[in-house]
Amino acid sequence: MLILECPYCGVMADETDLHGGGEAHLKRFGPGSSDDEFETYLFHRKNPKGIHFERWRHVSGCGKWFHAARNTMTLEVYGTYSAQTYEPPKAIINAVKKKHPEWEGWT
Amino acid sequence: MSNAVSALQGASFDGYCKVDEAGLVGMITLRGDLSSAAVAKAVKTATGADIPGQGEITEGVKGRAGWMSPDELLLIVDHAEAPNVVDAASKALANEHALVVNVSDARAVFRVTGAACREVIAKLTPADTSVMQPGMLRRTRIAQIPAAFYLEDDETAVLVCFRSVAQYAFDILSDAAKRGGEVV
Structure with missing residues (x-):
């Protein structure tokens, strides 16, 4: 069972x-x-x-939206953060990098 | 005005916990900036309670104020008084970006009484009820419907859900409270 901490409620909420x-962090x-950009934005x-x-x-x-950084293979959760941001906060990036020094970044 | 009746008109079930439909309860949704002084004053006037912190419910002489989300409060007041409270609060918050609505008749309230009230609710919700203390409010789901609950004291849990699913809520709560279904 996936359990995420809601950054607004502060409670552990399960799936x-x-x-x-x-x-997350799609650019519209x-x-x-161009048609290619639009297709990528919509479908890719x-x-x-x-x-x-x-x-x-x-x-x-x-009822609020939020962001989560997690691992689809190990199901590890690196952290959750507010939806009012265009990119993952430093603390989340650092948490991921600590576990995976070879990680190439979120983009 | 027509005669107001609650969803299940005080239905009750006696198991190893008692499940009661609480009858008419005044409930008001207040949305706005919870850090604003005007909102705090309106809540104080309406319920006598302070603004609750994240995940809390506070009690005053005239009612309770529960934290529903970062910009939403649930005010629990006397049912007959609710329309007046809404009028007064709407006036007081006229210059704020805020919304006050009487939702009393859109909701149903249940009271689960007994030493195992946490356990009965735990059977139905993914929320960890063992950490719940009086003064805390949790919005979550019970079985297939959204619900919020808080503890009045260690042996009384109050659960709020939509009126349209009141019968469903009563049935599953009664089922969870059935004698012979004790977990420990």
């Missing part, structure tokens, strides 16, 4: 309290972008075996 929102390509998602940044919603709790 059934949450709703997954897919890959809207009107004026990472599917890594390893470190992944995701959006989650605490659906039966506070």
Whole structure:
């Protein structure tokens, strides 16, 4: 069972309290972008075996969206953080790097 | 005005914990900036309680104030008084980015009484009920429906859910509280 700490409620919420929102930190390509960019934005998602940044919603709790950094292979959770950010905070990056010095970064 | 009735009109079940539908309870949703002084004052006027911290529920002379999310409070007041409280709070918060709504008749409230009240709820929710203490509020789910609960004291749990699923909530709570279903 995946258990994430909601950064707004401060409680440990398990998977059934949450709703997954897919890959985090997408950059929107809207009107004026090329067809290729638009297609990538709409459909192309990472599917890594390893470190992944995701959006989650605490659906039966506070109802807020937040971000989580976790490992899709080991199911380890590196941390959760606010949705009001364009990139993972330093503390989360450091937590991942500590475990995986060879990690290439989140982009 | 029509005669107000609660969802299950005080239905009750006697198991190894007692499950009661709490009858008419006044409930108000207040959304806004919880750090604002005006909101704190409106909550104090409405319930007599202080603004609750994250995951807390506070008690005052006229009611309770529960923390629902970083920008939402649940005010529990007398059912008949709720419309007046909403009017007063809406006026007081007219200049704030805030919203006050009477949701009394959209909700159902259950009281689970008994030494094992935490255990009965634990059978239905993913939340860790063993860490729950009086003064804490947890929004989570019971079986397939969203619900929030808090403890009035060590042997009384109060559970709030939507009115449309009141019968479902009562049935699963009664089932969890059935004699012979004790876990320890």
